[in-house]
Amino acid sequence: MGSLKPELFNLQVDNGIDNKRQFSTSRQYSAVLCMNLLTFSYGFTCGWLSGALIIFNSDETPLITKQLKTEEIGWIASAIAIGGFVANLFFGWLSERTGRKVALYVVVVPQLLSWIFVYYARTPFYLVVSRILGGFAGGGLFTLVPLYTAEISDDKVRGVLGSFLVLICNAGLLFAYICGGYFDYYTQIYMIIPFSAAFILLFAKYPDSPTSLIKRKLFDEAEKSFLFYRSIEKYSREAKSLFEDNVLNAQSNDEKDNKISVKDFASKSSKKAITYGIALMVLNQFCGCFAMVVYAASIFQISGSNLSPVNSTIIVGSIQIVGALFASLFVERAGRKFMMIISSFGIAIGFSSLGMYLYLQTIGMKFEGYSFIPLVAFSSAIFLGNLGVITLPFMILNEISPPKIRGFTSVLCMSVLWICVFSVIKYLPNLIEIMELHGVSFLFALNSFIGGVFIVICIPETKGRSVEEIMKIMDK
Structure with a gap:
């Protein structure tokens, strides 16, 4: 955009202010x-x-x-x-x-x-x-x-x-x-x-975000937004420099986004990012966690859990929150790939256990005193799903996508996600009628297992790596 003009930034600079302590x-x-x-x-x-x-x-x-x-x-x-x-x-x-x-x-x-x-x-x-x-x-x-x-x-x-x-x-x-x-x-x-x-x-x-205001050339409003979200009252040179960097980055990225061409999709990193992103969105839904949660009360009615459907769904809902909380706490420590692997194979074990219990029940086996198993198996699958497969694909997608096509990749993969959401939720009741609940549980377990193998082989670990390092890995 060229050099920044001083008149774009009208707030007073106080050289004696240390914004490092004031942010x-x-x-x-x-x-x-x-x-x-x-x-x-x-x-x-x-x-x-x-x-x-x-x-x-x-x-x-x-x-x-x-x-x-x-x-x-x-x-x-x-x-x-x-x-x-x-x-x-x-x-x-x-x-x-x-x-x-x-x-x-x-x-x-x-x-x-x-x-x-x-x-x-x-x-x-x-x-x-x-x-x-x-x-x-x-x-x-x-x-x-x-x-x-x-x-x-x-x-x-x-x-x-x-x-x-x-x-x-x-x-x-x-x-x-x-x-x-x-x-x-x-x-x-x-x-x-x-x-x-x-x-x-x-x-x-x-106020609107500084980046959004910058893209619309509203520099004064962007400056005020920048100060507002950092609770800065007096403006130091350090804060002013940081804001000017934000302006340059926002406009530079905007210019790059407007110049996307077919050649940008020819590199290995671009092809892999789109392929891996779509695969992660498919796994996100075809692991079955979201669909099973949507129909949770009805599923617990069918499974014969010793708890009421209402209490069972409340327990599952609580476990989802704990799983998502664990994901946010440990993703920077354990790494994306490790948590995705644990999550995928964990879902497979949880739904396999649920399927086996329900199958044995259908052939006449009695489980007196063990009717808690459906709740435990279901809850384990949901907890482990929220530990990785449900929560992390969106983060990984942004990290493995080349910056220039990141917006396009995000829109494409989210569109695929919504198509998968429709397919799984729409036909789950029909699948339960055809395959019964134990068959559907085994199907979701198989999908999760295949997803886990895919993650082990294909998805790179992005924890602690710069964009340049990730792109080098994706280009191999």
């Missing part, structure tokens, strides 16, 4: 927690159907069509992926045009509309529309929140703040399990809507 990340934490109020609500959307399916198939159903058919259940559950697929493309475009903050406020609209459709639902069609809207909001969040978080965070807290997305989404899912077990259909809606409303009010004071 604070408190506003970064509060902003990320605030935007993740919407993520909490999306987690509720994901978990709500588990308990709602029991209501829809009972005498208390609000639907005039009474009990849902298997095909209707599949469409209602999987419709969330249709919205997510469209949102992945739409919000990437919108955030570049209007900024991250405006795009996040747009997310609130489909999120609230989805619950309005749930409230007035009288036929399965209302529920399908609601899930599409909810998925559209979720797709927007998984596009915008990581981007916004990365752009306002200091290096020392970026990893921790980035982990909030999955943690808080899992917290929302657990809240949905609890509400589904202990509150009626309409009360659940009243309990989740305030989270979106709270975001509207609380996030108003936070």
Whole structure:
């Protein structure tokens, strides 16, 4: 962009101020927690159907069509992926045009509309529309929140703040399990809507990210945003220099992104990044963890667990949070590849154990005193899934992708992810009817085992390595 003009930066510089001691990340934490109020609500959307399916198939159903058919259940559950697929493309475009903050406020609209459709639902069609809207909001969040978080965070807290997305989404899912077990259909809606409303009010004071403002040539606003998120009142030369570096980097990356050509995809690193990224997204869904969680209450009904479906799903929801927390704590210590390997093979063992128990049960074996096994096996698979396969592919994808095609690779792989989400959730009820639950458990175990072998052979360890080092490994 050429040399920076001094008049772009109007705030006063105080040479006596040491910003190393003044930098604070408190506003970064509060902003990320605030935007993740919407993520909490999306987690509720994901978990709500588990308990709602029991209501829809009972005498208390609000639907005039009474009990849902298997095909209707599949469409209602999987419709969330249709919205997510469209949102992945739409919000990437919108955030570049209007900024991250405006795009996040747009997310609130489909999120609230989805619950309005749930409230007035009288036929399965209302529920399908609601899930599409909810998925559209979720797709927007998984596009915008990581981007916004990365752009306002200091290096020392970026990893921790980035982990909030999955943690808080899992917290929302657990809240949905609890509400589904202990509150009626309409009360659940009243309990989740305030989270979106709270975001509207609380996030108003936070400025757009500096990077987003720089890309739109709003340098004065970008400078103020930079100072705001670091809680700097007086401006030192060190802080000014850091901001100017951000301007140069943002505009340099923007120029590079606009010059992507076919040649950029010809290198080994580019081909591998796209291939590995797609494979990781397929594993993320075809390991079965997310789909099984969506239908968790119904699955525990089928399995004959000694705990009620409600209590079982609450335990599983809690274990998901613990797994995601462990992932955020140990990913920088143990490494991405090691945790992905443990996660993949661990899911295979967990679902194999569940499948074996259910198979032996179907051939007449009695397990008096051992009816806790389905819960333990299921919970182990979900815990280990959140330790790696569910949480880390998105981080690995960004790390193994060449910077110039990173945006394209992210959009492509997230599109593949949403297609996989739709496929697995839509046809899981049909698979359970055809293969029974034990057969489906064995299938997911096999997929996870194959995924583990793939990770061992192909995926490089990226922990502690620079972009240049990773690209050299990917080019071999």
